[in-house]
Each structure stands twice: as C-alpha cells, then as structure tokens.
Amino acid sequence: MSTIADVAARAGVAKATASRALSGTGYVAEATRERVRRAAEELSYVAHSSATSLATGRTRAVGVVMPSVARWYFAELLAGIQHALIENGLDLVLYSAVEGSSDRARMLDHALSRRRFDGLIAVCIQPAAHELERLAAMGLPLVTVGPVEPGLTGRGGMSMVSIDDAAAARVVTEHLIDLGHEDIAFVGGIPDTVRSGLGDEIRAEGYRSAMTAAGLAERVRVVRSASTMPDAFVAAADLLGDRRRRPTAIVGVCDEAAVGAIIAARRLGIAVPSELSVIGIDDHGFAEMFALTTIRQSPRAQGADAVRLLRMRLESPEARAERVIAPATLVVRSSTAAPRS
Amino acid sequence: MSTIADVAARAGVAKATASRALSGTGYVAEATRERVRRAAEELSYVAHSSATSLATGRTRAVGVVMPSVARWYFAELLAGIQHALIENGLDLVLYSAVEGSSDRARMLDHALSRRRFDGLIAVCIQPAAHELERLAAMGLPLVTVGPVEPGLTGRGGMSMVSIDDAAAARVVTEHLIDLGHEDIAFVGGIPDTVRSGLGDEIRAEGYRSAMTAAGLAERVRVVRSASTMPDAFVAAADLLGDRRRRPTAIVGVCDEAAVGAIIAARRLGIAVPSELSVIGIDDHGFAEMFALTTIRQSPRAQGADAVRLLRMRLESPEARAERVIAPATLVVRSSTAAPRS
Numbered sequence: 001m002s003t004i005a006d007v008a009a010r011a012g013v014a015k016a017t018a019s020r021a022l023s024g025t026g027y028v029a030e031a032t033r034e035r036v037r038r039a040a041e042e043l044s045y046v047a048h049s050s051a052t053s054l055a056t057g058r059t060r061a062v063g064v065v066m067p068s069v070a071r072w073y074f075a076e077l078l079a080g081i082q083h084a085l086i087e088n089g090l091d092l093v094l095y096s097a098v099e100g101s102s103d104r105a106r107m108l109d110h111a112l113s114r115r116r117f118d119g120l121i122a123v124c125i126q127p128a129a130h131e132l133e134r135l136a137a138m139g140l141p142l143v144t145v146g147p148v149e150p151g152l153t154g155r156g157g158m159s160m161v162s163i164d165d166a167a168a169a170r171v172v173t174e175h176l177i178d179l180g181h182e183d184i185a186f187v188g189g190i191p192d193t194v195r196s197g198l199g200d201e202i203r204a205e206g207y208r209s210a211m212t213a214a215g216l217a218e219r220v221r222v223v224r225s226a227s228t229m230p231d232a233f234v235a236a237a238d239l240l241g242d243r244r245r246r247p248t249a250i251v252g253v254c255d256e257a258a259v260g261a262i263i264a265a266r267r268l269g270i271a272v273p274s275e276l277s278v279i280g281i282d283d284h285g286f287a288e289m290f291a292l293t294t295i296r297q298s299p300r301a302q303g304a305d306a307v308r309l310l311r312m313r314l315e316s317p318e319a320r321a322e323r324v325i326a327p328a329t330l331v332v333r334s335s336t337a338a339p340r341s
Numbered sequence: 342m343s344t345i346a347d348v349a350a351r352a353g354v355a356k357a358t359a360s361r362a363l364s365g366t367g368y369v370a371e372a373t374r375e376r377v378r379r380a381a382e383e384l385s386y387v388a389h390s391s392a393t394s395l396a397t398g399r400t401r402a403v404g405v406v407m408p409s410v411a412r413w414y415f416a417e418l419l420a421g422i423q424h425a426l427i428e429n430g431l432d433l434v435l436y437s438a439v440e441g442s443s444d445r446a447r448m449l450d451h452a453l454s455r456r457r458f459d460g461l462i463a464v465c466i467q468p469a470a471h472e473l474e475r476l477a478a479m480g481l482p483l484v485t486v487g488p489v490e491p492g493l494t495g496r497g498g499m500s501m502v503s504i505d506d507a508a509a510a511r512v513v514t515e516h517l518i519d520l521g522h523e524d525i526a527f528v529g530g531i532p533d534t535v536r537s538g539l540g541d542e543i544r545a546e547g548y549r550s551a552m553t554a555a556g557l558a559e560r561v562r563v564v565r566s567a568s569t570m571p572d573a574f575v576a577a578a579d580l581l582g583d584r585r586r587r588p589t590a591i592v593g594v595c596d597e598a599a600v601g602a603i604i605a606a607r608r609l610g611i612a613v614p615s616e617l618s619v620i621g622i623d624d625h626g627f628a629e630m631f632a633l634t635t636i637r638q639s640p641r642a643q644g645a646d647a648v649r650l651l652r653m654r655l656e657s658p659e660a661r662a663e664r665v666i667a668p669a670t671l672v673v674r675s676s677t678a679a680p681r682s
Contacts, residue, residue: 086436091457093432110430
C-alpha cells in the first residue's frame with residue numbers, strides 16, 4: 001500500500017507539503033495541491049482517518065441522534081443533513097434510539113466516550129443534564145432540531161432549529177374558524193414510542209389558544225391518540241361514529257393524524273370536505289394525494305440549516321449560538337370548506 | 342482531563358492492563374476489567390477513538406450505504422441495523438445518496454479514502470467494479486442487502502441478505518389465480534430516483550411466470566409506474582377508469598403501489614375486494630390500515646442479519662461469505678376475494 005512518502009516523491013514535493021495538501025490544513029499553492037491530489041489518486045493512496053484525526057484534532061464527522069428514522073419527518077430531516085454533510089466532506093455518525101429505551105441510555109455516553117465526532121445534531125431528543133455537561137466539557141458544539149424543553153433553551157452554546165409549533169396550530173385552527181366552523185376537534189398528542197409528545201403538546205396549546213381567542217373555549221375538544229396514521233384512524237372513527245357528537249372539522253396534530261381521520265371518514269361514508277373539514281400540519285409526502293390542507297414545513301431544509309449552524313460553530317468556536325425559526329406556510333387544498341349550514 | 346495513567350492509578354493496575362481492559366483486547370480478569378471500568382467512569386475518562394483505532398487497527402464502526410432513508414423499507418432496515426450495532430458497541434457511519442447522483446459518485450470513494458469503518462453494508466446500491474476492488478484491497482468485508490446484479494453475485498467474499506423477490510411475486514399472483522381471477526394486472530416497476538428497478542424487474546418476472554404457468558400468458562399486463570403511492574395512484578386510476586378494460590385484480594409491485602391502487606379504486610367508487618382485488622408485497626406499516634393482503638417481510642430482521650454476517654467476517658477473516666434468504670410469508674387480509682361472476 002502506498003505511503004505519504006510515495007505520494008510526495010511522485011508529486012516532487014516534501015512529505016510535509018504532501019501531507020498539508022491532502023489534509024487541507026495550512027498553506028499550499030493551488031497547483032501544488034492539485035499535483036499532490038493527482039499523485040495520491042494514481043497511487044490509490046489512502047489516508048488513515050484515525051491518524052489524520054489525531055494530527056488535526058478533528059474527526060471530520062458529525063454525530064446525529066434521533067429517536068427514529070422510520071417516520072416521514074425524521075427520514076426527510078436525515079436526508080437533508082446527509083446531503084449537506086456530503087457536500088462539505090463530512091461523515092455522518094448516526095445514533096437512533098427511542099427515548100426511554102436502553103439503547104437510548106447507552107447511546108450518547110457510548111458515542112462521547114469514543115470522541116467519534118466534532119459536533120452533534122440532536123433531533124427531538126432531549127439531552128440529559130449530564131450529557132450536556134459532557135458535551136460542553138469536551139468542547140463539542142450542539143445543534144438541536146425540533147421542540148426543546150423550556151429548561152434547556154436557556155443553555156448557552158446550543159443552536160436551535162425548529163418551526164414555531166404553537167403558531168402553526170393557531171394558523172390551521174384560525175383557517176377553520178374563518179371558514180365558519182365552531183365545532184372543531186383536535187386529534188393526536190399522546191406521547192408514543194417515538195414522539196416525546198413535547199411538540200404535540202405545544203400544538204394542542206396553539207389550538208386551544210386560537211379557540212379561546214375566537215370565543216370558542218367551551219368547544220375545545222382534544223381527542224387523544226398517538227400521532228400515527230393507524231392510531232388516529234381508530235380515534236377519529238370513534239369520534240365520528242356518534243352522529244350527535246360529530247364535529248364539523250378536525251385539526252390533526254400532524255398530517256399522519258389528519259390522513260388517519262380522512263380515511264376514517266371515508267370508511268364511515270362521511271364526505272370530506274362537504275360534511276367534514278380536515279386540516280393537518282407538516283405537508284407530509286402523502287398530503288397531496290389526500291388533497292390535504294396543511295402547514296408546509298421542510299425538514300430537508302431544516303437539516304441543511306442544522307449543518308450550517310454546526311459548521312459555523314466548528315469553524316469559529318467563538319461564534320454565537322443561533323436560533324433559526326424555520327418557515328411554515330399554509331397550503332390550502334380541498335380537505336377544508338365552509339360547514340354545511 | 343483524565344489520562345489512562347490516572348485510571349490505572351485509581352484502579353491499582355498497570356497502565357497496559359488498564360488499556361487492555363478498556364479496549365477489550367487481550368486477556369484481563371473479569372474483576373479487574375470491572376474495577377478499571379468503574380475507575381474510568383468515576384474519572385470521566387474519555388478514550389480518543391482515533392488513538393484506540395490506530396492501536397488496534399479497528400475503527401469499531403460500520404459503514405452503511407443506501408439510496409434513501411425516506412422510504413419505509415430503507416428506514417425500517419436502517420433501524421434494524423442501528424439496533425444491532427448499538428447492541429454490539431459498534432458505531433454506524435451513514436452514507437445515503439440516490440443512485441446516479443453526484444453525492445452517490447463521491448460517497449464511497451470519499452468514505453474509503455478515510456478508512457472510516459471496518460466493514461460495509463450496502464443496501465440496494467450496486468457497488469461499481471472499482472469500488473469492489475478497493476474494498477477488497479483494503480480487506481474490508483462487504484454485506485449487501487436487497488437484490489444484487491447477477492454479475493456481482495459471483496464475487497467471492499460478499500455476503501448477501503434478501504428475500505426471494507421472484508418467489509414472492511409468484512405467490513401473490515397464484516393467490517389471485519387460486520381465487521378464480523384471470524384478468525390480473527401488475528402495477529409498478531419504473532426505476533425512480535430511489536429504487537434501482539432491479540428488484541421490481543425481478544418481481545414483474547415472477548408475476549409473468551405465474552401467469553404463464555397458469556395458461557394466462559396472453560392476459561399479462563404490466564402497467565408501468567414508479568413504485569410510490571402517488572405514482573401508482575395515478576397509473577391505477579388510468580387503468581381502472583376505462584370500464585371495458587378494467588382488470589378484476591391488481592398485483593402491486595410493493596405495498597406502496599398496492600395502496601395507491603386501493604385509493605384510486607375508492608376515488609372511482611370501485612369496491613375492494615368485491616369489484617377489485619388488490620394484493621401487495623412487503624407488509625408496509627400501512628398495510629393493516631388498508632386491510633391489504635400481502636407478503637410479509639421484515640426489513641428490521643434483515644438489518645440484524647446483515648450485522649450478524651458482517652460481524653462473522655470481522656471476527657474471523659477466513660469465515661466464508663454467506664447468503665441469507667430472508668423469510669417472506671403470505672398474510673391474507675380483506676383486499677382480495679373471488680371475482681364477481
């Protein structure tokens with residue numbers, strides 16, 4: 001196998017120059033860098049990442065922790081993070097485990113004890129106090145994506161990316177109120193194995209505040225279900241089954257819940273939107289197919305934002321932590337209409 | 342920050358012993374290992390993964406390449422791989438990029454040039470010849486998951502995990518034939534940005550061979566669409582719209598395609614299963630909700646299998662490459678019935 005000395009000889013430069021050219025650290029003229037790069041390629045030279053890392057103090061990898069990869073939001077976000085990292089020549093070390101599981105308990109300690117990455121992106125995972133202390137002690141910057149416990153937001157040094165969940169829920173509820181609905185139920189929000197329930201609770205609160213502001217506080221109805229399509233399907237079927245108590249509109253805590261409600265309505269022969277309006281939050285990949293009115297957010301763009309914030313901190317440790325409120329826009333399709341009078 | 346010498350002093354052992362105890366290499370009595378482990382914990386000792394890796398020649402990480410994480414199969418598989426790796430104290434370095442993209446072209450070269458992992462799991466990605474050569478030259482074992490180009494299966498040293506896609510497609514088609522259907526269309530199979538089309542082509546072939554074996558070769562109808570729910574929805578709506586040419590049953594190339602067909606049927610007022618039978622392959626998370634008859638496969642279990650095969654090769658380089666045919670079983674729900682006579 002070729003060594004750095006072989007590469008240097010072939011390129012006609014000193015070993016130290018070849019090393020600087022390949023690691024990208026320190027000054028090397030562009031033409032020289034190109035010559036060294038070509039020599040390395042011709043010799044199939046492989047730098048050992050561990051050696052590079054010991055020399056530079058950098059691993060050129062980013063850790064990502066998330067409770068799941070098997071739901072739309074997480075998968076899209078991960079795709080956005082991955083793309084941004086590849087563009088910047090950084091590797092992605094993934095730790096996904098459900099909150100409260102034994103995998104989750106081991107995950108960060110394990111990762112930190114190996115010093116495997118230069119910085120961490122935590123998605124909808126609430127780092128424990130001792131984990132935050134360890135990150136800080138090791139000088140590793142942290143970016144969170146998604147809702148964060150109020151107690152954590154005060155911590156210095158933590159950058160954050162999320163939509164304004166409360167505002168999103170208020171906007172969808174107000175859209176239904178503006179159409180003339182008064183009997184509006186909210187479906188979802190039981191913490192399940194994947195969603196901590198924190199973002200869902202904030203969304204339920206947004207629904208309540210919009211109802212209260214419109215003088216509909218007494219009509220508030222939160223139908224609890226896990227925020228998955230099958231669970232919301234069952235909860236909505238229960239809710240819609242009793243004709244006397246049937247609402248004229250449903251706010252799904254997320255699109256999965258809203259689509260579950262639409263499927264339940266179809267099963268019961270209830271026409272959407274003429275007999276029932278349904279609105280969601282997320283603009284899930286299936287929203288278009290169900291003609292769902294919803295709030296559009298882009299987890300892919302949020303993933304790119306998270307990488308950008310992390311790189312700022314990696315490149316200059318004195319850079320301040322930032323908070324990005326990601327865009328979220330109402331997209332009106334045909335699952336919402338004025339109630340039948 | 343504590344050093345290995347501090348840990349050794351606290352545990353009352355030699356530095357080399359402490360090092361062996363923490364790296365898990367070489368003989369150390371269990372009680373000693375435990376004492377060292379506790380000392381390390383009390384001192385918040387952090388081993389630098391790069392130093393450990395240079396010393397042992399192992400990174401204790403596994404690379405995973407896949408075209409996407411944003412679809413059910415890939416996300417479930419990744420969850421299975423992740424869980425098995427955490428259990429074995431191995432880290433997961435993720436490279437996901439769509440086949441044919443510039444990210445995909447850079448991905449493996451980049452990963453290999455860093456020697457970031459001890460072995461690789463490639464999911465529905467066809468490694469190029471030069472990539473295979475490089476892996477072999479570096480002595481890194483490879484496990485593929487999902488269908489593999491016939492030209493690649495002959496390569497020694499490559500372990501493989503997949504279901505028998507052709508058999509799965511034959512079984513679902515025969516289920517419809519046994520119910521009395523003769524006019525059976527197959528929906529899906531256009532390669533899209535994520536699916537290479539290889540597995541889909543094998544499934545289409547399985548459908549054709551079952552039809553031919555039943556004397557229905559002239560009834561073979563492959564309706565091409567990308568294998569996503571929205572695309573299959575559009576293709577099925579076209580197919581079902583013309584009452585004179587409407588089949589009595591549809592085989593979806595996968596559950597996403599089958600569910601797209603069910604949604605299209607509902608939109609057109611065609612009752613499933615009394616007017617149209619629909620069957621899929623996969624047992625996707627939504628299959629239950631749509632009462633879909635399908636072939637059940639478990640990508641999570643396949644992920645665990647892939648890690649098991651890789652560990653065998655890592656632990657003894659002379660271990661032979663293995664091929665695992667993952668289980669796939671017919672699950673009959675209520676989307677299939679005898680045709681109306």
